[in-house]
Amino acid sequence: MRKMTYLVPVIVIAVVGIMSSLFVVDEREKALVLQFGQIKAVKEEPGLSFKIPMIQEVVRYDDRILSLDTDTIEVTPSDDRRLVVDxxxxxxxxxxxxxxxAxxxxxxxxxxxxxxxxxxxxxxxxxxxxxxxxxxxxxENRAELMVRIRDQSRSEARSLGLDVVDVRLKQTNLPAQNLNATFARMRAEREREAADEVARGNEAAQRVRALADRTVVETLSEAEREAQVVRGEADAERNAIFAExxxxxxxxxxxxxxLQAYENALQGSNSSMVMTPDSEFFDYLKSDQAGQ
Known part of the structure; x- marks a missing residue:
């Protein structure tokens, strides 16, 4: 009975010791076994591994590809136009x-x-x-620049035990003050182009208007000429009829x-006429022929 009393704690301690000496390395990670801060073992393959309980510890690191976003910075290319890049x-x-x-x-x-x-x-x-x-x-042709950044960063990152797989420029914009100046310059350029278009349109309109005015004058002149011809022909025909x-x-x-002279002279607007009694104007009113 006494043996059983001492045996149970020993078994428990042994089980706890065995359990604490076992650890599992996942396929997505790597592990280091440290003893008093010193590296004693490297576990890069997935599976069950052992360590000394209470003396050694396990530190795990992700073995997958990780992502890192950089801070936004300003750069100055060779043409001295500053850009905001991240x-x-x-x-x-x-x-x-x-x-x-490291x-x-x-x-x-x-x-x-x-x-x-x-x-x-x-x-x-x-x-x-x-x-x-x-x-x-x-x-869009900046892929070469990103490759150069990646290669140069990779060579320095090796000292940290890191491998830089890829680098991408996420944003490349002008600074706010430069954007305002650029927008103002673009607006001025567009306004100048609009003014040029308006001027060209006005010039074209003036040409069309001048052509239309000339056409109107020519048409009116031609119509007036034809009217004068027709009027002259009509007058000639009338005179011929009168003559006949x-x-x-x-x-x-x-x-x-x-009779025509009487009608024109004795209008309502003419209230009085002064002439001699023997005037030839009233020959047909006072002669015997007027009664026939």
Missing amino acids: AFARYRIADVVQFRQ VGAGGVRLAEERLSSILNSKIREVLGADQVTSDTILS AFGADPEFFAFYRS
Whole structure:
């Protein structure tokens, strides 16, 4: 009975010791076995592993590709047009031992701070190099610049045990003050183009209007000329008729013309007429011929 009393605690302690000495490495991570802060084992393959309980500890790191967004910075290309740039990077922990030695207990947080500093430095260096203009950065043909930033960042990130997989420029814009100036310049340019278009339109309108006015004058002149011709022909025809009528019966023609003269002279607007009694104007009113 006494043996059982001592045996149970020993078994419990043994089980607890065995359980605390076992750990599992996931396929998505890498693990380091540390003893008093020193690396004793590296576990990169997934599966069950062992450590010394109470003496050794396990530190795990993500083995997947991680993402890092950089802070927004200003760069000055070779044409001296400042740009606001921010980027993001894809990286992974390539050498877990070197990573631990570089960042210590700071882990991923400290590593990303250092990697962000490296990325910003290389972004400034590449985008501020000779022959790199703001038009190149803002164009669609900036893939080469991103590859150069990635390669240069990768060479420095190796000292942290990191492998930079990719770097992308997420945003490339003009600063706010430059945007306002650029918009003002673009607006002025568009207004100038609009003014040129209006001036050309007015010039074309003047040409059309002048052509229309000339056409109107020519049409009116032609119509007036034709009217004068027709009027002259009508007057000639009328005179011919009068002449023919006069030749056929001169006396009747004289009588008819006198009646026309009476009608025109004795209008309602003429209230009185002064003439001698023997005036020829009233020959047909006082002669015997008027009674026939």
